[in-house]
Amino acid sequence: MRNQKGFSLIELLIVVAIILIIAAIAIPSLLRAKISADESAAAASIRQISTAQISYAAAYPLVGYAATLATLGPADVSCSAGPNSTNACILDNVLSSGVKSGYSFVSVGSAGGSGNPNSQFFSGSAPNNYNVTGVRNFCMVTDGVLRINPGPAAIAPDYAGCAAYPIAQ
Numbered sequence: 001m002r003n004q005k006g007f008s009l010i011e012l013l014i015v016v017a018i019i020l021i022i023a024a025i026a027i028p029s030l031l032r033a034k035i036s037a038d039e040s041a042a043a044a045s046i047r048q049i050s051t052a053q054i055s056y057a058a059a060y061p062l063v064g065y066a067a068t069l070a071t072l073g074p075a076d077v078s079c080s081a082g083p084n085s086t087n088a089c090i091l092d093n094v095l096s097s098g099v100k101s102g103y104s105f106v107s108v109g110s111a112g113g114s115g116n117p118n119s120q121f122f123s124g125s126a127p128n129n130y131n132v133t134g135v136r137n138f139c140m141v142t143d144g145v146l147r148i149n150p151g152p153a154a155i156a157p158d159y160a161g162c163a164a165y166p167i168a169q
Contacts, residue, residue, distance in 0.1 A: 031132075039134045041101035042125045043146060043168065049107050049123045050140045052090040057118075060085045064117030065109030065142075072096055072107065102133025110159065122159045139165060 052072045057065045063085050066072050072088050073096020075081055079089040098105050103125045109118030120142040127134030130152045137149040139162035147165035 035132075035134055038102040038127070039136055039138075042103040042105075042127075042134060043138050045095055045100055045103070045105060046123050046125055046138045046140050046146060048095065049091065049105065050121075050144060052088075053107060053109065053121045053123065054144075055090055056088050059083075059088065062117060064111065064119055065121035066107065067109045067118060069098055069105060069107040069123075070096055099128070102128050104128055108158075120159055122162055124162060137165075138168070 049069065049072070053065050056063075056072060066088065069091075071086060072091045074089045074093050075087040077093050079087070081087065083089040094100050095105065104127075105123070105125045107121060107123040109121045111118045122139065122141050124137065124139035126137045135150065135152075137151070139147050139149070141147075141159050141162050143163075146168040147162055148168045149165045
């Protein structure tokens with residue numbers, strides 16, 4: 001009788017098949033967990049942007065809410081020039097760039113009439129790659145209520161579009 005050292009081909013194929021079955025079960029769960037984490041980060045970022053808008057309006061009452069998302073951030077990474085009405089240094093440079101954690105962000109302040117301070121704002125987000133980085137859009141308007149749109153639509157176009165979304169639970 002021959003002395004056997006090592007594994008047979010059948011034994012190795014069985015082990016590989018078991019590993020593939022485990023991977024087929026685990027990978028979709030990991031992807032859903034990543035989507036959930038990205039969506040949580042997006043919702044938190046919308047809240048952070050809205051808080052920054054309120055802080056900006058309090059700091060610069062003649063301007064009202066910031067006209068753009070970039071206005072809420074720094075002109076450079078360190079904000080060495082200090083805060084002013086065009087670069088408020090309230091948000092970090094990553095979020096004020098408009099892209100973070102697989103989501104795109106926008107924030108717009110608007111005035112009731114020409115020459116008036118911006119009296120309302122809209123902040124919105126949408127996944128960069130639907131079904132990979134997220135499956136829901138988030139937005140918030142001046143009332144401070146987080147709303148969601150569970151669909152592949154782009155960022156809500158304006159204040160009224162966001163106000164029509166259902167409230168996030």
